[in-house]
Amino acid sequence: MENKVSYALYILQEPVQYLALSFMALMYAIKISQLLKKPFPPERAELKGDRVSGALHSLTNVLRPWDMESTSKHLYFYTEFMIFHVAVALTIGSTFLIPLAPQVMTPTVTAVFMLFMAAAFLIGLRRIYRRLTVPEIRIISTPDDYFAITLMTVFFGVGVVTMWLWIQGRPETGWMWLFFLMTTFFLIYVPFSKISHYVLYPFGRVNFGMIFGGRGILNRQNRNVTWDPK
Amino acid sequence: MQEAAERAAEKLGAPEERKWPLKPEFTPEMLAEMERLLPEKLKNRVVATSLAGCIHCGMCSDTCHYSVSIPEDKTLVPAYKADRFRKWYKSRFDWMGRIFPSFVGAQPLTKELAEDMFDKLFGGCTMCRRCTYNCPMGVDYGMMVRAARSMMQKVGRCPQNLQDTVDTHYNHGNNMAVPQDEFVETIEWIEEELQDEEGCEDFTIPIDKQGATYFLTLNPREPKYYPLTIQATAKILNAAGVDFTISSRYWDLTNYALFNGNDEDARLFSLWQVEDVKRLQCEYLLSGECGHGYRALRWELPNWVGGAPFKITSVMELMAKLIQDGKLNIDKSVHADKRVTYHDSCNIARSGGILEEPRIVIRAAADDFVEMEHNREKSYCCGGGGGALAMSEFSKRRIAAGRIKAEEIRATGANIVLQSCHNCTDQLKEIIEHHGIDAKVMNLAELVAEALVV
Numbered sequence: 001m002e003n004k005v006s007y008a009l010y011i012l013q014e015p016v017q018y019l020a021l022s023f024m025a026l027m028y029a030i031k032i033s034q035l036l037k038k039p040f041p042p043e044r045a046e047l048k049g050d051r052v053s054g055a056l057h058s059l060t061n062v063l064r065p066w067d068m069e070s071t072s073k074h075l076y077f078y079t080e081f082m083i084f085h086v087a088v089a090l091t092i093g094s095t096f097l098i099p100l101a102p103q104v105m106t107p108t109v110t111a112v113f114m115l116f117m118a119a120a121f122l123i124g125l126r127r128i129y130r131r132l133t134v135p136e137i138r139i140i141s142t143p144d145d146y147f148a149i150t151l152m153t154v155f156f157g158v159g160v161v162t163m164w165l166w167i168q169g170r171p172e173t174g175w176m177w178l179f180f181l182m183t184t185f186f187l188i189y190v191p192f193s194k195i196s197h198y199v200l201y202p203f204g205r206v207n208f209g210m211i212f213g214g215r216g217i218l219n220r221q222n223r224n225v226t227w228d229p230k
Numbered sequence: 231m232q233e234a235a236e237r238a239a240e241k242l243g244a245p246e247e248r249k250w251p252l253k254p255e256f257t258p259e260m261l262a263e264m265e266r267l268l269p270e271k272l273k274n275r276v277v278a279t280s281l282a283g284c285i286h287c288g289m290c291s292d293t294c295h296y297s298v299s300i301p302e303d304k305t306l307v308p309a310y311k312a313d314r315f316r317k318w319y320k321s322r323f324d325w326m327g328r329i330f331p332s333f334v335g336a337q338p339l340t341k342e343l344a345e346d347m348f349d350k351l352f353g354g355c356t357m358c359r360r361c362t363y364n365c366p367m368g369v370d371y372g373m374m375v376r377a378a379r380s381m382m383q384k385v386g387r388c389p390q391n392l393q394d395t396v397d398t399h400y401n402h403g404n405n406m407a408v409p410q411d412e413f414v415e416t417i418e419w420i421e422e423e424l425q426d427e428e429g430c431e432d433f434t435i436p437i438d439k440q441g442a443t444y445f446l447t448l449n450p451r452e453p454k455y456y457p458l459t460i461q462a463t464a465k466i467l468n469a470a471g472v473d474f475t476i477s478s479r480y481w482d483l484t485n486y487a488l489f490n491g492n493d494e495d496a497r498l499f500s501l502w503q504v505e506d507v508k509r510l511q512c513e514y515l516l517s518g519e520c521g522h523g524y525r526a527l528r529w530e531l532p533n534w535v536g537g538a539p540f541k542i543t544s545v546m547e548l549m550a551k552l553i554q555d556g557k558l559n560i561d562k563s564v565h566a567d568k569r570v571t572y573h574d575s576c577n578i579a580r581s582g583g584i585l586e587e588p589r590i591v592i593r594a595a596a597d598d599f600v601e602m603e604h605n606r607e608k609s610y611c612c613g614g615g616g617g618a619l620a621m622s623e624f625s626k627r628r629i630a631a632g633r634i635k636a637e638e639i640r641a642t643g644a645n646i647v648l649q650s651c652h653n654c655t656d657q658l659k660e661i662i663e664h665h666g667i668d669a670k671v672m673n674l675a676e677l678v679a680e681a682l683v684v
Contacts, residue, residue: 035275035278035279038272038273038274038275038278039273039274039275040275040276041274041275041276041373041533042533043533044532044533044536044537044538045528045529045530045531045532045533045538045542046532046541046542048583049583058368062366068363068364068366069293069363069364069604069608070289070290070292070293070364070365070366071289071366073292074289134288135304136288136291136297136304136307136310137286137288137291139304139305139307139310140286140288140307140309140310140313141286142286142333142334142335143332143333143334143335144326144333144334144335145285145286147333191325192325192326193326194285194286194334197283197285197367200279200282200283200367201283201367201368203275203279203283203368204279204280204283204365204367204368204369204370205367205368206368207275207276207279207280207368207370208362208368208370209368211276211370212363212580212583215529215581215582215583216583217579217580217583217585217607220585
């Protein structure tokens with residue numbers, strides 16, 4: 001596939017994206033450095049487990065839905081979550097691939113991207129409905145929560161149409177403009193929104209894994225071990 | 231006699247007595263002081279990440295014993311409760327919250343918000359960390375709630391009985407103001423009772439024995455109300471030939487400052503304990519059966535005082551080890567007509583890492599052991615943790631929050647509910663009675679001691 005576009009769209013797809021991406025990276029760098037400056041609570045107790053393997057175990061628990069009751073009890077919700085986040089990765093990936101490596105976006109590859117985007121679009125609609133109708137979710141929801149999920153859902157919807165037109169050999173359409181304008185907005189907006197939770201995710205998971213791994217609760221190898229007493 | 235007189239004269243606890251000034255409601259001055267304290271709390275990375283990390287996914291909503299047991303009250307969902315604190319945090323430290331506060335649910339600290347925080351974070355959370363284990367983002371609710379409690383307590387807003395318990399510990403060296411001479415007399419009386427048991431004539435409960443291997447600590451409820459627990463523990467230790475002692479000074483393993491969040495007091499109580507173990511030159515500090523006490527000694531004490539020059543373990547772990555090493559002769563048939571289940575105290579299991587040891591002990595002493603549906607680190611809090619037993623203003627909610635645990639106990643069909651924590655003991659007794667369940671609450675040492683062949 002070729003990405004033959006006007007100079008104006010090229011400006012949006014590349015220099016503008018790079019600028020927005022740089023801005024996002026800067027904001028994230030500030031956020032991360034602020035967190036890294038804060039010390040991790042000390043652990044001077046004699047450990048019963050391993051903090052590093054606990055942290056690794058905790059970081060990868062997203063791949064083990066059976067680990068947490070909240071996911072094992074709600075496997076459908078977990079599956080939605082996985083599809084949604086794979087779609088996020090693919091959609092963002094497409095904004096790089098289209099201008100930088102359009103040959104990768106063959107009709108087959110693009111169709112796979114579309115499939116995930118379409119599924120994520122439907123999941124997004126269901127998540128909006130859930131947030132509006134489930135009382136315990138509604139009570140904790142803020143405008144930011146609604147805005148974030150709506151924005152993502154619309155982004156996936158726009159993505160599906162854009163990819164469909166791309167497959168038809170139409171790289172420059174109003175939808176493509178909208179797709180990249182939304183991407184630009186995302187890159188600038190996300191550091192200030194809850195969507196940036198993926199930056200905090202490793203911190204939260206590592207904190208959890210360090211504490212409870214060190215105490216011998218996570219990743220237990222031997223179920224009969226008692227700690228040290230003579 | 232002279233020794234007894236010296237003991238009676240010794241002033242334990244802090245040199246000067248105090249009563250922490252509590253206020254019935256938040257005042258503007260208190261709120262201003264809390265504003266000053268907040269940045270200090272955020273220096274802890276776990277607290278800072280936990281405040282920033284919630285995405286309101288709602289995965290915690292059916293993991294908390296409050297929200298599961300009282301489903302009609304949606305304000306008991308963990309994320310909602312934590313948001314009482316998070317709203318304030320966002321209004322000061324979240325980028326978007328400072329520009330468009332209502333967009334992200336940020337809210338400056340007002341009297342109403344602070345009162346809501348008091349209600350939900352003292353009276354609606356036991357810091358059991360069950361939601362933490364179920365949070366995809368790894369938000370540590372326990373540490374975050376403790377930080378919030380800490381600031382409220384500092385400015386004078388803390389449940390009265392909880393603060394009184396800490397003050398009593400501060401003033402007397404144990405949280406029930408048991409005088410030293412009375413404590414020693416109680417232990418001597420328990421020793422006599424123990425020696426009256428068949429085969430236990432030579433058993434002793436050494437007090438202040440220099441160089442003993444284990445420094446056994448107790449929950450003050452034991453000498454006050456449950457002396458049989460001490461007797462049972464002493465019987466097991468004697469039967470296995472364990473070299474132990476009990477101090478006449480700082481024998482109280484509890485540390486309610488873990489619950490009200492006052493780090494200075496927590497550190498002070500820990501220091502007393504450390505100094506006393508050093509005084510008797512014991513190799514191990516041995517926690518008795520007490521949930522938060524175990525956690526405070528085993529996991530928090532070394533951090534509060536900068537390390538411990540001795541090892542720290544628990545009766546639960548030691549009993550398991552003694553059984554594994556064949557040092558206890560147990561006749562299971564004593565419990566042949568009983569079905570037992572075990573409640574994992576949150577501070578022992580989820581926050582303490584003692585998961586299998588109690589089961590080793592139980593299987594050695596009873597044949598008919600049935601696990602509850604949620605067990606080990608997945609166990610529901612009984613509702614008595616986090617200092618809840620010492621918050622009479624929230625008693626009604628505490629009892630209601632025990633419904634899920636009561637249902638799980640009933641489902642096992644057990645007539646003995648075992649546990650290793652005195653707060654759990656009291657809460658389990660209350661909820662069992664409240665829900666009309668025909669079961670007796672016992673701790674592990676009592677189960678084993680009854681079946682010991684000596």
